[in-house]
Amino acid sequence: MATERFHTPADVGVPAVSAETMRRVDRVAVDEVGIELRQMMENAGRTLAAHVFEVDSDSALVVAGNGGNGGGGLACARHLANHDVDVSLVLDREPEELTGAAAHQYRILERMGITAGVGSGAVSGAESVSVVVDALIGYGLTGRVRDPAAALIRAVNGRGAPVVSLDVPSGIDATTGDKLGVAVDPSRTVTLALPKTGLRGRSEPLFLADIGIPRTVYRRLDIEYVNPFGRAWWVKLAS
Numbered sequence: 248m249a250t251e252r253f254h255t256p257a258d259v260g261v262p263a264v265s266a267e268t269m270r271r272v273d274r275v276a277v278d279e280v281g282i283e284l285r286q287m288m289e290n291a292g293r294t295l296a297a298h299v300f301e302v303d304s305d306s307a308l309v310v311a312g313n314g315g316n317g318g319g320g321l322a323c324a325r326h327l328a329n330h331d332v333d334v335s336l337v338l339d340r341e342p343e344e345l346t347g348a349a350a351h352q353y354r355i356l357e358r359m360g361i362t363a364g365v366g367s368g369a370v371s372g373a374e375s376v377s378v379v380v381d382a383l384i385g386y387g388l389t390g391r392v393r394d395p396a397a398a399l400i401r402a403v404n405g406r407g408a409p410v411v412s413l414d415v416p417s418g419i420d421a422t423t424g425d426k427l428g429v430a431v432d433p434s435r436t437v438t439l440a441l442p443k444t445g446l447r448g449r450s451e452p453l454f455l456a457d458i459g460i461p462r463t464v465y466r467r468l469d470i471e472y473v474n475p476f477g478r479a480w481w482v483k484l485a486s
C-alpha cells in the first residue's frame with residue numbers, strides 16, 4: 248500500500264502514520280537514540296503554548312489526562328503561566344492518581360501554585376476562559392471514550408470557546424479517524440512529529456510540530472522522511 252502523505256505549503260510530502268507506527272517512532276527515539284520522553288514533551292508543550300498565543304492569550308483552560316498527551320498539556324500550562332497567561336487546569340482524575348510523566352509535570356505546576364480542578368463541573372465552572380487546551384487523550388485512546396473523560400469532552404465542547412487539540416482531538420481514533428462515542432471539536436489541531444492517518448480530511452486547520460526527533464529515527468524504521476519544517480518549529484499541513 249502506498250504511504251499516505253500530507254503536504255506542507257511548500258509542497259513537501261509528510262508521511263501519515265498509525266498510532267502503532269508512531270509508538271514505534273517514540274520507542275526508537277527513546278531506546279535507540281537516547282532522546283528522553285520529557286525532552287519531546289517539553290517541545291510539544293512549548294509549541295502548543297505558541298499556538299494558544301495565536302488563538303487568544305488572555306486566559307486558558309488546560310484539560311489534561313494521565314498519559315503522554317496530558318503530560319504535554321501540563322508542560323504547555325507551565326509555559327503559558329510563565330508568559331503571564333491566566334491558566335486554569337482540569338484533570339480527569341484526582342491529582343494523587345496521576346502517574347509517570349503527567350505526575351511529574353503536575354508536581355511542577357503545584358510548586359508554581361497552580362492546582363487542578365477535577366471533572367466536568369470544573370470545566371463548566373471555570374471563569375474567563377478564552378481558549379481551551381485539549382490534552383486529555385492522544386494516540387493512546389483505547390475503545391469508546393468512557394467517563395469521566397466523556398463528560399469532560401462534552402463540557403469542553405459545551406463551553407463554546409476556541410479549542411486547541413494536542414496531537415489528535417480527544418475521542419478521535421488516531422489511526423482510523425473514527426469518533427469513538429464522543430470527541431472534542433477543536434478550532435485547530437497541533438499534531439506531533441508526523442501526522443496521524445486519522446487526521447485526514449478533518450475540517451479544522453492542522454499543524455505539525457517539531458518535537459526534536461532526528462531523521463535517523465525515521466531511517467531506522469524505513470519511514471521516508473524529508474524535513475517538512477524548513478527552519479521553523481511547526482508547519483501547516485493539508486491532507
Ligand SMILES: NC(=O)C1=CN([C@@H]2O[C@H](COP(=O)(O)OP(=O)(O)OC[C@H]3O[C@@H](n4cnc5c(N)ncnc54)[C@H](O)[C@@H]3O)[C@@H](O)[C@H]2O)[C@H](O)CC1
Nearest residue numbers: 312313314315316385386387388389391392393396414439
Ligand atoms: N512522538 C510523539 O508523537 C510523542 C507523543 N507524545 C504524546 O503522548 C501521547 C500518547 O501518550 P500515551 O500515554 O500513549 O496515551 P494518551 O495520553 O494518548 O492516552 C492516555 C490517556 O487517555 C485515557 N484514555 C485512553 N483511552 C480511553 C478511553 N477509551 N476512555 C477514557 N479515557 C481513555 C487514559 O486514561 C489516559 O489518561 C501522544 O498522543 C502525544 O500527545 C509524547 O508526549 C512525546 C512523544
Ligand SMILES: [K+]
Nearest residue numbers: 381384415417
Ligand atoms: K488531545
